[in-house]
Amino acid sequence: MRCEEVSELLPGIMDGVDQANAEVVSHVETCLRCQAELAQYRKLLRVLHQLRAQSLDPPPGLLVEVLAQLSDAAERGAMRSALAGRKLAYLAGLAVAAGAAGAAGAAVILATRGRGGKLPLAS
Ligand SMILES: [Zn+2]
Numbered sequence: 001m002r003c004e005e006v007s008e009l010l011p012g013i014m015d016g017v018d019q020a021n022a023e024v025v026s027h028v029e030t031c032l033r034c035q036a037e038l039a040q041y042r043k044l045l046r047v048l049h050q051l052r053a054q055s056l057d058p059p060p061g062l063l064v065e066v067l068a069q070l071s072d073a074a075e076r077g078a079m080r081s082a083l084a085g086r087k088l089a090y091l092a093g094l095a096v097a098a099g100a101a102g103a104a105g106a107a108v109i110l111a112t113r114g115r116g117g118k119l120p121l122a123s
Contacts, residue, residue, distance in 0.1 A: 001023045001024065001027040003027075003031060003033055003034055006024055006027050006028060006031070006034050007034065007037055009024055010034075010037060010038065010041060011041070014038075014041045014042075014045060044066060044095070047066050047095075048095065051099065066095050
């Protein structure tokens with residue numbers, strides 16, 4: 001199995017959409033390049049979980065930090081292929097979506113408070 005094939009499968013596996021098969025697992029276990037890529041995903045997922053957990057008040061600059069780390073990784077040449085370009089866009093999209101979800105949650109809470117605690121749809 002080649003790194004290109006593994007890196008194509010990683011996003012789905014990390015998302016829980018795809019299952020890692022034995023071939024992928026044994027490749028990653030022996031391949032430093034793919035391990036480094038996996039570590040990047042883990043780091044990003046951890047940040048996304050933190051964003052979700054505190055969706056009301058994500059620390060300012062956190063998203064910017066994530067995106068900066070992504071560009072750092074790109075600059076270091078860790079993800080040089082065209083595939084990597086697509087993956088960065090994918091990851092950036094995930095991060096933006098998580099941020100938007102947090103903002104939407106805050107908006108709902110604010111709207112709820114404005115109506116004396118009733119949900120807008122319930123009145
Ligand atoms: Zn590899």
